[in-house]
Amino acid sequence: xxxxxxxxxxxxxxxxxxxxxxxxxxxxxxxxxxxxxxxxxxxxxxxxxxxxxxxxxxxxxxxxxxxxxxxxxxxxxxxxxxxxxxxxxxxxxxxxxxxxxxxxxxxxxxxx
Numbered sequence: 001x002x003x004x005x006x007x008x009x010x011x012x013x014x015x016x017x018x019x020x021x022x023x024x025x026x027x028x029x030x031x032x033x034x035x036x037x038x039x040x041x042x043x044x045x046x047x048x049x050x051x052x053x054x055x056x057x058x059x060x061x062x063x064x065x066x067x068x069x070x071x072x073x074x075x076x077x078x079x080x081x082x083x084x085x086x087x088x089x090x091x092x093x094x095x096x097x098x099x100x101x102x103x104x105x106x107x108x109x110x111x112x
Contacts, residue, residue, distance in 0.1 A: 001019070001020050001021075001022070002017055002018070002019055002020075002111065003017075003018055003020050003041070003064040003065060003066060004016065004017055004018070004064070004065045004066075004067065004068050004070070004071035005018055005049075005059070005063055005064055005065065005071065006065075006071050006074050006075045006078065007049075008078065012105065012107070013075055013078065013079070013105070013106045013107075014106065014107045014108070014109055015068060015071045015072060015075060015106060015107070015108045015109070016046055016048075016049070016109045017046070017068070017108075017109065017110045017111045018043050018044075018045060018046045018049065018064070018111070019043075019044045019045030019046070019111060020041035020042065020043060020044060020059075020064065021041065021042045021044050021056075022039050022040070022041050022042075023039070023040040023041060023042055023058060028040065028058075034060075037061075038060065038061045038062070039060075039061045040058050040059070040060055040061070041058065041059055041060075041061065041064060042056045042057070042058050043056050043057050043058075043059060044056055045111055046109075046111065068108065072106075075103070075106055076099070076103060079099055079102045079103060079106075080099060083098065083099060083102075
């Protein structure tokens, strides 16, 4: 099943399409304690998100988005939050053009 995630690394933001496999209760009984509608998923395709030992990493559903549009909305919220933080902490003002310029630097990485 293909989903999307937002990654922030070294000052850049990317929207990455990933192939997931939902973790069953037979593999990990702790999924039975998750709230209704939430799940754990193993990232099968996009090797840059693997653990340090090369194994597929397991992510919770709140870090995955069903559509690319949902991921773009999250990325924009993250960009605005960063600008808001810099305004509060350092007094650095920003404009809507600054937000749009930062949004154009976001890369969308799709699976083949």
